Amino acid sequence: MNELAPLARASPAPATPAPAPALPPPRGPGLRLPFRLAWRQLRHEPARLAAALSGVVFATLLIFMQIGFMNALFDSAVLVQNSLRADLFLMHRTTEALWRSTSFPRARLAQALALPEVERVVPLYVANVPWKNPETGLNRTLLLFGVDPTAKLLGFHGLDEAAWQAITRPDTILFDERGKPEFGPIRSLLAQGPFFGELNRKRVEVVGTFGLGATFSSESNAIASEATFWRIAAGRNPSQVDVGAIVLKPGADVVAAKRALQALLPDDVMVFTRPELAQFERDYWANVAPIGFIFGLGVAIGLVVGCVIVYQILFSDISRHLGEYATLKAMGYTNGYLARVVMSAALILAVLGFMPGLVLSLGLYEIATAQIFIPLHMTIPRAAFVFALIFVMCVVSGLIAIRKLRDADPADMFR
Amino acid sequence: MNAVEIRGLSHRYGSGPTALTVLHDLDLTIPSGEVVLLTGPSGSGKTTLLTLIGALRAVQTGSCRVLGTELANADERTRVALRRRIGFIFQHHNLLGFLTARENVAMALELDPDLDEAERLARAEAMLRAVGLADKVDAYPAVLSGGQRQRVAIARALVHEPGLILADEPTAALDSKTGHETMVLLQRLAKERGRTVFIVTHDPRIHDIADRIVAMEDGRLVEPAPH
Numbered sequence: 001m002n003e004l005a006p007l008a009r010a011s012p013a014p015a016t017p018a019p020a021p022a023l024p025p026p027r028g029p030g031l032r033l034p035f036r037l038a039w040r041q042l043r044h045e046p047a048r049l050a051a052a053l054s055g056v057v058f059a060t061l062l063i064f065m066q067i068g069f070m071n072a073l074f075d076s077a078v079l080v081q082n083s084l085r086a087d088l089f090l091m092h093r094t095t096e097a098l099w100r101s102t103s104f105p106r107a108r109l110a111q112a113l114a115l116p117e118v119e120r121v122v123p124l125y126v127a128n129v130p131w132k133n134p135e136t137g138l139n140r141t142l143l144l145f146g147v148d149p150t151a152k153l154l155g156f157h158g159l160d161e162a163a164w165q166a167i168t169r170p171d172t173i174l175f176d177e178r179g180k181p182e183f184g185p186i187r188s189l190l191a192q193g194p195f196f197g198e199l200n201r202k203r204v205e206v207v208g209t210f211g212l213g214a215t216f217s218s219e220s221n222a223i224a225s226e227a228t229f230w231r232i233a234a235g236r237n238p239s240q241v242d243v244g245a246i247v248l249k250p251g252a253d254v255v256a257a258k259r260a261l262q263a264l265l266p267d268d269v270m271v272f273t274r275p276e277l278a279q280f281e282r283d284y285w286a287n288v289a290p291i292g293f294i295f296g297l298g299v300a301i302g303l304v305v306g307c308v309i310v311y312q313i314l315f316s317d318i319s320r321h322l323g324e325y326a327t328l329k330a331m332g333y334t335n336g337y338l339a340r341v342v343m344s345a346a347l348i349l350a351v352l353g354f355m356p357g358l359v360l361s362l363g364l365y366e367i368a369t370a371q372i373f374i375p376l377h378m379t380i381p382r383a384a385f386v387f388a389l390i391f392v393m394c395v396v397s398g399l400i401a402i403r404k405l406r407d408a409d410p411a412d413m414f415r
Numbered sequence: 416m417n418a419v420e421i422r423g424l425s426h427r428y429g430s431g432p433t434a435l436t437v438l439h440d441l442d443l444t445i446p447s448g449e450v451v452l453l454t455g456p457s458g459s460g461k462t463t464l465l466t467l468i469g470a471l472r473a474v475q476t477g478s479c480r481v482l483g484t485e486l487a488n489a490d491e492r493t494r495v496a497l498r499r500r501i502g503f504i505f506q507h508h509n510l511l512g513f514l515t516a517r518e519n520v521a522m523a524l525e526l527d528p529d530l531d532e533a534e535r536l537a538r539a540e541a542m543l544r545a546v547g548l549a550d551k552v553d554a555y556p557a558v559l560s561g562g563q564r565q566r567v568a569i570a571r572a573l574v575h576e577p578g579l580i581l582a583d584e585p586t587a588a589l590d591s592k593t594g595h596e597t598m599v600l601l602q603r604l605a606k607e608r609g610r611t612v613f614i615v616t617h618d619p620r621i622h623d624i625a626d627r628i629v630a631m632e633d634g635r636l637v638e639p640a641p642h
């Protein structure tokens with residue numbers, strides 16, 4: 001606030017001056033006029049405004065894409081968990097993630113049945129097995145689920161009554177039509193009727209499809225009945241299951257049942273509710289792959305770049321107009337007023353840059369979803385969150401640029 | 416009633432052994448309604464005195480009473496409030512390039528919370544008419560000539576009916592004919608409105624507009640040299 005740089009203040013007047021008559025303190029004219037001044041200044045130079053806005057648009061776009069992909073990855077990681085139709089789940093104590101689970105004795109499920117709240121139990125088996133592309137003959141590993149078709153445990157897209165019915169026949173499987181294309185043109189092959197393929201060097205008949213898609217842990221997926229699973233995943237012990245799904249009686253208290261199961265079962269299994277199971281899987285991926293860090297870095301880069309561009313524009317606007325700012329100070333404009341002008345400019349840039357950034361991001365989300373099968377969803381909380389980031393970015397730029405206002409010394413206007 | 420009363424005013428720049436005292440124990444009175452010129456060689460301290468009167472610098476020693484406000488020991492708020500009651504005219508016009516002539520003049524009124532936008536613009540336009548720029552109200556400074564810009568600056572310095580108008584070398588950037596015309600205009604408008612004007616200049620051609628001329632040499636007021 002020391003813009004007048006009072007040099008070494010010597011002793012006051014020898015004759016103590018009479019107290020100054022009470023002047024009305026300078027009243028602030030609110031936010032409207034500083035805002036208007038900022039807008040007039042910005043719009044006067046459209047090319048500079050466009051340059052500043054492009055920085056904000058870039059930051060907005062980058063942040064939306066980073067957050068979009070990060071969430072898509074996390075969502076895909078727990079797609080399976082989120083479509084399991086049961087209330088509680090058992091996994092071996094040492095299991096870290098579904099695709100690399102340690103199996104546990106099927107007897108635990110039988111023990112769980114002893115609990116009165118439990119209606120039924122469903123064992124789920126998983127195995128990573130190679131599928132031979134029927135067109136190219138190349139092998140590629142997919143994730144095979146083995147489950148009782150009548151249990152309807154899996155709620156993946158397209159798993160209807162007919163599909164479950166179809167794999168009750170031995171050596172038949174359902175194939176993931178949303179998997180990577182490297183597994184072959186499953187859908188067009190199936191259009192001509194069921195066809196035979198090779199899964200783990202065993203002949204199987206593909207009798208239907210479902211839609212899950214590539215996830216962190218698998219590039220494609222298939223579903224078989226328990227009997228077919230054991231034949232394909234040779235060497236797997238049928239008495240060892242990977243996930244035990246427990247369906248409770250209607251109205252049962254899930255948390256109480258979970259505690260009862262934990263007390264009832266030996267320590268070699270963990271008990272999860274469904275949200276806990278998804279969180280467990282999410283945590284695994286967050287730990288093994290520094291996803292949050294990598295995408296966080298992308299967001300930070302976007303913010304820093306945006307911040308620098310906005311700061312540059314605001315700073316050079318002040319520097320180039322230092323004389324005008326000093327003139328305004330001489331006319332009785334306060335530092336606070338001029339600071340509000342700069343902050344208004346920052347906020348105008350935030351809003352005007354965010355909007356096209358949002359529209360462009362929506363377009364890129366559409367393209368990502370349609371063209372590369374990574375579902376990116378714009379949600380209102382996400383848009384609000386990104387706007388908040390951009391807003392803070394512009395405010396920070398403004399606050400740094402404001403320091404330059406101190407260089408506008410009205411006493412320097414007279415030289 | 417005096418617009419400016421200065422008693423025993425001294426000022427120095429810097430501190431310690433490098434301190435430079437540029438004003439020595441000045442006494443000066445400017446009665447309301449007068450047009451006073453301050454002349455003197457470059458470096459004699461004219462601008463320093465003007466910035467002290469204009470509340471742009473803190474008063475160090477002595478008393479400086481402007482429009483009834485004592486500036487010795489005055490805080491920033493008091494000085495800002497006083498500056499709003501002064502009209503400044505600079506050597507360079509210092510108009511805001513992104514505002515039209517009318518908007519520039521209206522800037523002097525935007526600090527008055529009792530005025531609405533329509534009133535501000537109407538008064539700005541009337542003032543521009545008074546300085547002969549009725550046809551330039553919507554022009555940006557970039558398309559105006561130097562003399563026209565300085566007239567806009569005069570309109571800006573007068574529009575909020577300040578008790579005192581301070582100008583530092585207002586003709587320095589103008590050719591002598593335009594400079595003289597501009598100062599005659601300033602003098603006429605000030606006289607019509609009963610405003611006090613204090614102009615720092617070493618342009619002898621504009622001495623004729625003054626009610627009184629004071630001269631400065633090495634930080635002291637002296638008898639003006641006859642011209």
Ligand SMILES: Nc1ncnc2c1ncn2[C@@H]1O[C@H](COP(=O)(O)OP(=O)(O)O)[C@@H](O)[C@H]1O
Binds near residue numbers: 437455461462464
């Ligand atoms: N901000 C400043 N800091 C230090 N010295 C200054 C400053 N402004 C002016 N001076 C010095 O004070 C003296 C008086 O300057 P000034 O008041 O500008 O005189 P004038 O306007 O008559 O030319 C000069 O020697 C000048 O170098």
Ligand SMILES: [Mg+2]
Binds near residue numbers: 414
């Ligand atoms: Mg000077």
